[in-house]
Amino acid sequence: MNDPNFYANTYNAYSKNPKKIRVLDSTLREGEQHPGVSFTNKQRIQIAWMLDYFGVDQIEISPVISKDHEKSTKTIIKQGLKADIVSHGRALKEDIDISLRCDASWIAVYLGISDIHLKDKLRISRQEALKRSVDSVEYAKSHGLKIRFTVEDGSRADPKFLLEICKAIEEVGVDRISLPDTVGILRPVGMYNFVKKISNEIDTPLDAHVHNDLGFALANAFAACDAGVDQIHTTVDGIGERTGIPALAEVAVALTYLYKSSNDFRLDMLQDLSRLIEEYTSIKPYDSKPIVGSSAYKHKAGTHLAAVLRNPAAYEPIPPRAVGNRRRIVFGELSGKTGAAYLMSLLGLQKNDEQAKSVAAGLKGLRMGDLIEIPLEDRLEKKIINDK
């Protein structure tokens, strides 16, 4: 059969040579800033291994939080993973020294550059902020480190000052610049314009770090890519400060299927990664969460069941197996005749149209909502089709 997404894909207007978009996962840094989350040293190491095996490009962790975090960072760096381990701290010599103690080769430093951060958080002038930015990059480079600089709250900073800082740190050799929408105030076209302002004048590779306060994080991350960013920050299930940042599962699936980026992700690990974080944080992703949620591949309405039993692609953009999830069908008052017939065949009951209709009516008459749900395996799909 032809690709059911064929016409939709014509609207997506893929380029012939899609660029590769990298992923930095910050579950161990941003994720630990989610209320109630605190990983043990062992858990951090396991999460890093899983993320590396999954195929992210960089893994971010902050050694400056505590001695325990410093120990975790050091141990994770020693594992020799494929992903870069990015050691995160403030744009201060003392924080960079902690990263150096961990034998980091990649660091990230941040400095709030909006007027509200300068005046009410840091209590420094723009001149001091500019000097601190340049000094920290020069200090890192003088120790042979690769450095990413985050212009924190950049989307709310004076664009002239933002550009001035980016140019100054580029001049002293910064390796990447992260453009954050720290309070999630931009809409997608706003994120596009924000990134474009910098990418028009700066050659340094750019990251997007976008918060989800108004639910725009995922859309803004991809608007940033359209404007020149080549790395997106994620966490597993999107956990982070307040409402968090884009979820790794959604970003990785969108990159693979919608952006045709040439990543080497093991997408079938996505649900396991989500379960691991759920176990370590006790935060259960909501049922309808894309990709990993328990309802993401459940089919319920009678008309949907009738179609899905013949061809699941009728109501699924991507097969559940590809992302480590499972397809389930829900039987109850909405099942309809085809759903009832399928249920009867599973129970080994003889079925004809009339009986299936009366079972469907019986299910409706019970007024008990959903009664049972069962996995719908490919094997069973074939069975029902052959029974037709």
Ligand code: ZN
């Ligand atoms: Zn953040």
